[in-house]
Amino acid sequence: MVPVLLILIPLITGAALFAVKQEATAKSIALLATLLSLALMLAGMSGYIDAAQMTYDQPWLGGINSRFHFALDGMSQLLCLLTTLSFPIIIYSTWNNQYDDSNRFYGLVLLSQAGLLGVFMALDALLFYFFWELALIPLYFLCSRWGGERRIQVTIKFFIYTFIGSLFMLIGLIMLYFKAGSSFAWSDFLNLKMTSGQELGIFLMLAIAFSIKMPLFPFHTWQPDTYEQSPTAVTMILSAIMAKMGVFGLLRWLAPIVPSATFLWGDNFATLAVIGMLYASFIAMRQDDLKRLVAYSSIAHIGLMILAIFAPSYSGIQGAMIQMFNHGINILGMWIVVNVIEQKFGTRKISELGGLAQKAPVLTILLVIVALANIAMPLTNAFIGEFMMFNGVLGSTATKFGLAYTIAALITIILSAVYTLRMIQRVFYGETNELTSKATDISFNVKLSLAIIVVGIILIGVFPKPLLSLTSEVSADILGRMNLK
Amino acid sequence: MNITQILFWFLTVLAIGSSLMVITSRNPVYSVLSLIVTFFALSGHYILLNAQFLAIVNLIVYAGAIMVLFLFVIMLMNLNAETEPQKNKWLRFAGIIAGGCFLLVMVAALRDADSRAATAMTTYGETGLIQHLGKVLFNEYVVPFEISSVLFLSAMVGAVVLGKKE
Amino acid sequence: MNAIILSAILGVILMFSGIFLTSKTAIRNIATAGMALLLLANIAEQGGFRLFDVNTHNMLVFSKFGLLFNSIAFSATLLFFLVSAKDITNVGINAAEYFALIFFISCGIAIVSSFNSLLLLFLGIEIISIPLYILTGSDKRNLKSNEASLKYFLMGSFSTGIMLLGIALVYGAKASFSMEQMHSSINAGRNAWFYSGLLLVLISMLFKVSAAPFHFWTPDVYDGAPTVFTSFMATIVKAGVFIALVRLFDMSFVGSGYDWQLIIAIVTAATLFIGNITAIFQQSVKRMLAYSSIAQAGFMLFGVFSQNDFSREGIILYTLGYSLATIGIFAVLIKMKDYTFEGFNGLARTEPVLAATTTIFLLSLAGIPLTIGFFAKYFMLASAVKSGSHLWLVIFAIICAAISVYYYFRVIQSMYFKTGQAETEPVTPVFRWLLAGMAAAVIILGIFPNLVLQYLYF
């Protein structure tokens, strides 16, 4: 029952919000709904709800026997937790942003939440595709309704780009459907008998969709523009959660289902991932726009997860899973700071800012911690994930180039330090200029949101055991299906 | 070369020749007239094939009603040779080529059907006779017959709709 | 049989109603009621209850498939009447005749959805076409309307000629017009006649469903015709012809020991390409929709391309979804003062309901999930994948689908993201509710397509 509720709460509330006219109430309702789903999620994970309730399986389309089949295994729980945790923070941290007809805005936000949760829980391919798109549509409207001045052409590009990907995925899923004897069930997709040609075809179809979503170099060009043009709240959703859809897809719908093709093409994708990491990091060093900087850094971070999946080993897979969560909340923190700066000064240009540390010490400290997490400082959450991923890549039995990948990827760690510190220095250190001289410190809601994130960062960084035990089983399972265990 | 063949060839040449006149003559009136000639030639063919009913209907309906209607309209619009400008040369050329190709393709497609042996029975067989056709038409073919009345109704309505002055 | 006879009778009734009744409202109501009656009668026949016992000498057979389609077509027409009847009566002076013609067309649709003899196919197509020539030209003072009508008529009768030649050749080979005979064995030499004949028939049908390269009439005619009739042509009529095409294939082409997939694939690809690519550049929404209807036809051709139960379900679903969405969009379009994309700027502000429903219809046309349009496309693609051959066509199709998003979303962008004062005719609340209902239907069917499909099986 839990999965259904998790989806229904935001879905119904979101739809209802279109009717609500007062902006303030809409905002509050949205926040309440997200908090409610968060509470439900936590209750579900903490075992107050018995495990039977964590799955839901009902017939849907008799004709093509597709089913409403949701389940919350370790990975799903992790990502649903990320989703349900992020949305309240997103809404609350952008509490003071003014959106015209905000009831629609928050309605769409909630709809996208429903879609994302569905993606992470669906165990039926068609259902998965459904939510995959359901998550996309509201975001399209959000971006091009409330975005920046170049929003329309940017978002249509984003939409068409990802839509092509999704359609390829659809074809791949249909092929699997027939291979699996007319069934969309995830469990039936496992260990099918296919010729290598068929398997490769399906692999590529799915991989394209996921690569565009994550995004993987060279399919990334929609991403910086879209992140830049979207309203920051939406950018948060896009980068904190939506990007994970792709990685999740790799782990749930690609690697276990077409293992041998994944193995054969692993090196190609791993190489792309490494190139993308270096590429994005180098570009990030020269970005002047905060949003673009974070966007490129996000490409680099996602690239590491992709690398860990395509050069797989136990610790790599598990690290990637954990890192999905960590990167989610870290990048959320970054965006919150960017949002604050944009709201305060109306600019995102690093060159126009400076000396904020004198005016906003709290913000500075919180940001520095988030930034340290972003560059995988020990005792922050990201260190755990990246440690395991690097270890996994180096120790991967699936590729011969583990060492090369690891060294190349480690370089991006240096680069990430370079551009992150550069950003901090230019924005927060140095003398104030006439723009920043009259700045004030952050309001309570931002402080609280960032504080929550920071606490999460440190807690996970010091005591990652819960996450590890949560994901150990499912990673072992995936690895087993990839015949690498 | 018996009489049937002579007649056949005569009618064929007449039909094709006059139909060529239809598409070549500048003056619409001539086109209409030569089309009527074509229809007569075809009716001749029908008679040759002992399809008397169709031959007559063809004369009455086509050569009689339809072509007169055409003629009437043309007169009404008093279109004479000068008023019809020619299509540009290339388009006509292309048209002729395309039509010719179509003919070739069709012929080529149907030629090798080994129906050399098959012949159309001429001058015999009473299928084409009116009492036979009538029987069949009002038994097996009553449904299409009624349905065609719907067709006429709609055509009629259409004529009214389009013709009525506003 | 109920539908055929009843629609003919109703046509006559409406024809005369124009003489006796002066109030257009009354005529509208009669027409709407008549269409509802027709729908009921057809549903009754689906339930096995026949009003008339006519021996058609096996020239007509009434299959579940055909009857289900009739119901869909009639209910679509009913919706069409409900949302646009007023606009029908606003075209020209003779309201009753238009309705009469529409009923005759319905008769034709009922015929082609159940024909079992090439003669009936021919008659049915003609009964559909001839009234359309007239409806296209019904806005007599409007030169565009005249031009469209004449073009349509000339090219239409040309294709009729092609079809007749084809039928003649088929007859030459099979010595019969009945579809049962299509698989009867003949001496091999005459296969050439048979195949050439079938190909000619196919070509003329492709013309009617506006498949490339026989689509050229479509944009001009749809653009020139009075918008309300464009809506009817583009949806119900096109769907009807499609059903005819599918049945023709089922009964004669399939299993004729001959591979038709290649040319169908080529035609499909061409149609998708032309339709989508050309639609991108259009400035008028009406004309864009004309091209989009070509593109959609391309997708429907999958139903012809891959002959399996998926395609059969798909074509039903597709015609339904496509008709629903397109009727809705056209209903809104009629209300617009300016048919260009700019004309829609800021519609979300002035007419939120219209904008929202239009958005849903457009999403459905684009095949986004949660709308029936998605399942329509899904079944088509699935059928093609199942048939196994020509996978490139599937890839091509999805790329075209992605392209289609571009021009469909242009309308959405205008309505929601651009500022402007979209001017509309006054809109009644009833109209809004109807649109909302249709939108709801689009979404509900988009989640539970079985609501329709089950009728195929029991």
Added chain:
Amino acid sequence: MKNIIEYVWLVPLFPLVGFLLNGLLRNSLSKSLTGIIGSGSILASFIVSVLIFLDVKAGIDGPVIVTLFDFISFEDVSIPFAFQVDQLSSLFLLIITGIGFLIHVYSVAYMHEENSSHFARYFAYLNLFVFSMLLLVLGSNYVIMFIGWEGVGLCSYLLIGYWFKNIDYSNAARKAFVMNRIGDLGFLLAVFWLIGRIGTVNFSEVFSKVDSLSSLDLTAITMLLFIGATGKSAQIPLYTWLPDAMAGPTPVSALIHAATMVTAGIYMIARSNILYTMAPTTQTVVMVVGLATALLAATIALKQNDIKKVLAYSTVSQLGYMFIALGVGAYTGAVFHVMTHAFFKALLFLGAGSVIHAMHHEQDIRNMGGLSKKLKTTHLTFLVGCLAIAGIIPFSGFFSKDEILAAAFMKNPIVWALAAIGALMTAFYMFRLYAMTFLGKFRGTSEQEHHLHESPPAMIIPLVILAVLSFAGGLVGIPEVLMHDSHSLAKFLEPVFAESNRISVPHHPDHTTELLLMFGLMAVIALVIFWAVGKYKKYEKTAEENTGFARILENKWYVDEIYEALIIRPVNAFGKMLGKLDNFGIDWVVNGVGRSVQYASRQIRLLQSGQVGSYVLLMVIGMIVLFALQVFLKK
């Protein structure tokens, strides 16, 4: 009562608490309270460390592992969050907490000008540093060590950039952090390598399984670890950050960039001595690098005029000596020198701080001179420090440096010779510094002269204590030749290095040679000292630039410029180039697809000419094509 060693986690806990208190309450705490919390926490952990040290000295069988909780564990790899107490770590505990405490106390006075919240921030950072440093030395496996390793890097970043308004300072901070990071990655890679090969990172298990490693693996791992060490301990090629790090407050330079953090590399290698002993190639590399660094830094130090810069380069060169020691296998010597160096270098820096404090943040020794009259205590203690670093018997520096030189001599006389030259240079520049600062007549502005004053007791007392230590600190390691069996340090550390010593027995030169070298060298050093003092006592400010070689030295061999030209600029340019490529390359392709579609649309729509004739023509052509396909191709 349980053994105090079980409570070792108290040692890092106190600084952590201090950090949290000072950090979170920095706006509400008064300065004095902050100072008390800051220093007090360190004092507390110092006391605990002393107790632990005594326990250890009393004798323990093997290292004691105190496991707190399971940190990371996947598959069969398990990395506990555990501390390891043995002779080595307990010794370092003493150094860190002891000197750390003194420097905290010193800072209370030195930093009093800062406003209270920044004051608190300073102490928070300092405590955090001590905490990380303690993690580093206490960690019972490489991962915990790495946590501390990066932690100290972070703290030095924060403290170098403490005055964040000054963009140059934060640049220096960034430089320090990035260079450390480069080294750290080597370390990290080594850790992964270990996990990949033997599936564990706990010291005890690693050292016991060391035989199962191939020599290639050993060399790779040790080299990678050494890269880490070069970053942390400022060796070639990653040393340039250390002089710039002098941007931080002087006590910070004393604590981090002289006494503790920079010795982390030495600690790490000493900790994994067994690995290095079994990888002779790496050892040679270590030695060569150490030697090169020692000499290079010394030469540069000769011509520096910033009091702190001189000390910084001397630090680099002293670290070089320690690496020489490690390279030749004299681990005890290395640790010994770490200890003594901690004493006298801290002393020197604090002295320098006192001078700077008195001179109102004037750091250029050309504007000093003759301070001996005004700053008596500072002068004396500073002199002690100079003598110690110059290696004059019986000051501490003498013993440690002599041990290293002796070991070097046994390895290879040339190494000894070069190292000795370095020692001479050390003596020279130290006394140049001394003379220019304290002797001669004052060269500063009059109002500076007017304000000259001795520093407050809070600064003086640490100086004195350190002076005593640097004088007497060497006595724990009196070489065999001078006094039989009195090298208590060696005996104390013996268990740690037992294994290495078993593999490669350290042999000493026969006593006559050793004495000869020892005192010969010392005599020369004495001469050099007199020369330097004599030369620079009557130094006059002169306008003319240095020329030729001197200029190269003054500009630090232009190493920074070379790095700038070879690495930083190209990288930035590359980044810019890729940025362009992204917009005008890949994205151009993507948009190009869209554009081409629109172009096609514009062209194809021309087919729709509006002419019935052409429509029909096209239809007919289409028919012909289909016929051709269907009827002919198919047969």
Added chain:
Amino acid sequence: MPINLYIFVALALFCIGVIGVLTRRNAIIIFMCIELMLNAVNLLLVAFSKMHLAEMGSAAPALANNGTDAQLFVFFIMVVAAAEVTVGLAIIVMMYRNTHSVDVNFLNRLKN
């Protein structure tokens, strides 16, 4: 007569009709050409009907085979043609009323 002859004659007429449609600009002429096409088909059908009659023999029981239905089909074609003519000429006249021309080349308000 051999059926092929009829086929070729019919095709010839048909294609002449097609060429006419392609080459002329006068709507009425084009329409006439279309009628010509229909008649070609009629001839073909009648020929086929007699061919089948010849093959099956007049005694053939099933009406399907003795060619009657072909001739009836021709009859229906004529019916349809008549209907088409009514509508077609009406359209052309309407066109003429508005533009005073029946030249299809002037029909290019709708394009692209």
